[in-house]
Amino acid sequence: MENVIDLKDIWVSYDGVRVLESVNLVVKDKDFLAIIGPNGGGKSTLLKVILGLIKPDKGSVSLLGGMPAKTRRYVGYVPQYHSSNLDFPVTVWDVVLMGRLNTKRPLQRYNDDDRNAATEALKTVGMLDLKDRQIGELSGGQKQRVFIARSLVNKPKLLLLDEPSTGIDSRMQKEFYELLNKLKSEIAIVMVTHDLSAVSVYVDKIGCLNRKFHYHDDKEISSHDLEVSYQCPVELIAHGVPHRVLKEH
Numbered sequence: 001m002e003n004v005i006d007l008k009d010i011w012v013s014y015d016g017v018r019v020l021e022s023v024n025l026v027v028k029d030k031d032f033l034a035i036i037g038p039n040g041g042g043k044s045t046l047l048k049v050i051l052g053l054i055k056p057d058k059g060s061v062s063l064l065g066g067m068p069a070k071t072r073r074y075v076g077y078v079p080q081y082h083s084s085n086l087d088f089p090v091t092v093w094d095v096v097l098m099g100r101l102n103t104k105r106p107l108q109r110y111n112d113d114d115r116n117a118a119t120e121a122l123k124t125v126g127m128l129d130l131k132d133r134q135i136g137e138l139s140g141g142q143k144q145r146v147f148i149a150r151s152l153v154n155k156p157k158l159l160l161l162d163e164p165s166t167g168i169d170s171r172m173q174k175e176f177y178e179l180l181n182k183l184k185s186e187i188a189i190v191m192v193t194h195d196l197s198a199v200s201v202y203v204d205k206i207g208c209l210n211r212k213f214h215y216h217d218d219k220e221i222s223s224h225d226l227e228v229s230y231q232c233p234v235e236l237i238a239h240g241v242p243h244r245v246l247k248e249h
């Protein structure tokens, strides 16, 4: 089977400022890769390159064996969590069904296939019982499960998660990562995260990104590598002090 993601020599600049420099990355079926790195290191930009939302200045991008514009509908993407976007009245069921919108023509109604896909996705994430609840009434961890269900309704081959543990209290994080671990037996997962403790427990591979990409084919990453990427002492990284703050003080 072809690689799920294959990036070769990717370079990206915004207004002449370089954000990604000669990034190479291969993700295979059922890999669980975490991308870590300091704020502003280029993680979200890298996800946008993978999805074909940003065209690199240089380099080639293959997603599921093709051009991202054609293949990204087979990707489940869960963007960064913004609690302020959830103040409107909409149920869990509605949110998950919305994941099917990109398979529909304008104004076409949902059919049984859509409803079955939504039911199955909610079962997978353990949220079927709460399908009639308003999304705004859920805990952070429950909301993230719903967004993952929404990204699963089209049976993706790859799940891309941008800081998925934001908004989840530490008690629920273990459960959340166990859900990802379960999903990984069926699809590849790439997760951008600041959560270094989860990285060491749950993922299989790590990429550390700070403009350049330091990729590790397993989860053993040395303190030295972390310090080089974050440009600060490892004790501070572990305490979640953002790179920018360190530089300013």
Ligand SMILES: Nc1ncnc2c1ncn2[C@@H]1O[C@H](COP(=O)(O)OP(=O)(O)OP(=O)(O)O)[C@@H](O)[C@H]1O
Pocket (backbone or CB within 6 Å): 014, 015, 019, 037, 038, 039, 040, 041, 042, 043, 044, 045, 046
């Ligand atoms: N559309 C844009 N136009 C100009 N600069 C941008 C744009 N998007 C991002 N940047 C800049 O590019 C750099 C990388 O941003 P990016 O969001 O990819 O980093 P990140 O690693 O995801 O950061 P964080 O961990 O804070 O989310 C930052 O300096 C950011 O300010």
